[in-house]
Amino acid sequence: MLVNQFLFLGAILFCIGVYGVLVRKNGVLVLMSIELILNSVNLNLVAFGALWHANDPGNMSGQVFALFVIAIAAAEVGVGLAIVLMLYRNRRSIDIDEVDLMKG
Amino acid sequence: MSAAVLAAETLVAQNIAFYVIAALMVAAAVRVVTCRNMVHAALWLVIVLAGMAGQFILLAAEFVAITQVLVYIGAIVVLFLFGIMLTRSSMGEGESLDNGRQAQIVGGVTGLVLLGVLGYSLWDGFGDDQFPPLLVQTTEQVSDSIFSTYLLPFEAVSVLLTAALIGAIVLARRD
Numbered sequence: 001m002l003v004n005q006f007l008f009l010g011a012i013l014f015c016i017g018v019y020g021v022l023v024r025k026n027g028v029l030v031l032m033s034i035e036l037i038l039n040s041v042n043l044n045l046v047a048f049g050a051l052w053h054a055n056d057p058g059n060m061s062g063q064v065f066a067l068f069v070i071a072i073a074a075a076e077v078g079v080g081l082a083i084v085l086m087l088y089r090n091r092r093s094i095d096i097d098e099v100d101l102m103k104g
Numbered sequence: 105m106s107a108a109v110l111a112a113e114t115l116v117a118q119n120i121a122f123y124v125i126a127a128l129m130v131a132a133a134v135r136v137v138t139c140r141n142m143v144h145a146a147l148w149l150v151i152v153l154a155g156m157a158g159q160f161i162l163l164a165a166e167f168v169a170i171t172q173v174l175v176y177i178g179a180i181v182v183l184f185l186f187g188i189m190l191t192r193s194s195m196g197e198g199e200s201l202d203n204g205r206q207a208q209i210v211g212g213v214t215g216l217v218l219l220g221v222l223g224y225s226l227w228d229g230f231g232d233d234q235f236p237p238l239l240v241q242t243t244e245q246v247s248d249s250i251f252s253t254y255l256l257p258f259e260a261v262s263v264l265l266t267a268a269l270i271g272a273i274v275l276a277r278r279d
Contacts, residue, residue: 072261
């Protein structure tokens with residue numbers, strides 16, 4: 001297997017996620033696109049971790065970092081959805097382009 | 105059958121599995137960002153996440169693959185579905201979920217330029233480097249690493265999760 005085939009898959013998913021964050025208007029869908037981005041980064045971390053592990057079997061850094069990213073992503077979704085819920089309660093809409101109270 | 109032939113056949117099988125799963129994942133990811141129905145978008149996201157678990161298995165990272173299934177498919181997607189149900193916004197087709205045409209053009213151009221830059225630098229950096237024969241990275245080794253080298257970050261993450269839990273409750277409760 002090429003190293004690059006995993007890295008390219010990660011890059012493609014990352015770009016699709018960036019497109020989603022820019023184009024989507026609905027708050028929950030923006031959070032889903034962010035999940036895509038975080039997952040593609042995880043793929044890179046695990047691929048580099050496997051590459052490193054094959055040369056130095058004592059080193060597990062890639063996987064451990066991927067696990068930390070998963071934990072942070074879970075926390076991010078929890079708080080993000082709470083904010084979206086709050087937004088819905090106050091405005092009856094979760095379109096993020098209407099949230100411009102702090103716009104100068 | 106000699107060991108070398110067996111190894112070569114395994115490699116071919118791994119490559120076929122990779123490309124089939126990768127094609128599925130990219131197609132599903134495109135549906136996630138273009139789908140007109142929010143519940144369908146969440147279900148397409150499940151396919152991307154499951155495919156990612158498959159890729160982790162191909163990379164011989166068993167613990168991360170299982171965690172991916174448990175945390176992402178088991179918890180985060182369910183959380184998304186709850187979010188969609190609670191905000192009841194456009195369960196069916198119709199209502200606009202996207203920004204206008206202009207945002208689509210900007211998003212498309214940004215994505216393509218980013219893909220070009222990333223693709224060029226990846227190809228420049230790694231070319232056609234092959235993986236050496238992968239060793240299975242066992243759960244035992246992962247836990248040894250977390251509870252020795254990365255003990256302090258691990259504790260910090262547990263504090264962060266507690267803080268996120270309290271923050272989410274404070275934000276979402278009715279008072």
